[in-house]
Amino acid sequence: MTLHCFENDVDTGLLDQKPYLFHHKLLGHPALELSNLARVIPALPKDRVMYSKGLLKNGDDFETTFRRRPADRSIEETIEEIRKVDSYVMIRSPEIDPTFADLHRELLSDVEALMRKQGVGETAVDPQLYLFIASPNSVTPFHIDRYSTFLMQFRGSKELVVFDAWDERVVSSENCEAYVTYNNTRLPWSPEVDALGTRFRFSPGDALHIPFVAGHHVRNGPDDVSISMSIIFNSGQSMAWRRALAFNHLARPVLGKIGMRPQPVGQLGWRDATKAGVWRSVAAARQLFR
16 A cells, blocks of 8 residues: 555555554755745635634533634734634645645545545545644534544644543534534533543644544644644444434434434444435435425
């Protein structure tokens, strides 16, 4: 298996099973140079560039924070002063700029090679790049993702704490279902949960796989601005999980009326596949009647 962007220490058997650290080949890539970022980011459509002012903390609603841009600061000012003013910049799909297009294609090629090796599909669903630029000591609050993720570090350092997916002690089934279906993006958090996670020290050249719906939070190091980038995607397997979670979210209040609750997703493959199939039929019927 030939990989363009990932080193050969990537674990081909743990996709969406466990978080794991490996290495990438992209240090020094011209798309990630500060001069290119300073040109590309202000030119992107505004809905793809999200930023906040002030340090976040665990327990904050990560997604809602980025729906509100600081009224007193432009993206250009935020980037220029990010070392001395606490800020966080998140860019969705920079691959629409030509300097990121080839990088996106090569990363996607690696992802799909890993998917085929794992037997979870041939083609990634909705693959996108996300670029993160953050002040020293900034925090990405605890959250889960509706995608599988490969995260790569380019500048600065950080510590990531990643939790096992489907662990009810970390994120309950009900909260996971609501989050994945966009019905609630604020997850309960307590410091006691931290002991259940795995800590990863993250430096330039490092890469990390974060499985689908695996809870995680991040703290950047104190010495430098952090620049990192992820490729997010869904496989055939994770799309089935998403549909099964949507089925559970719809069924939960109905079953609750008779004192029952849906069985959790992520435990039995045949049960998840059945729920996913029912949800596809429900969604198709809704579309037809609409």
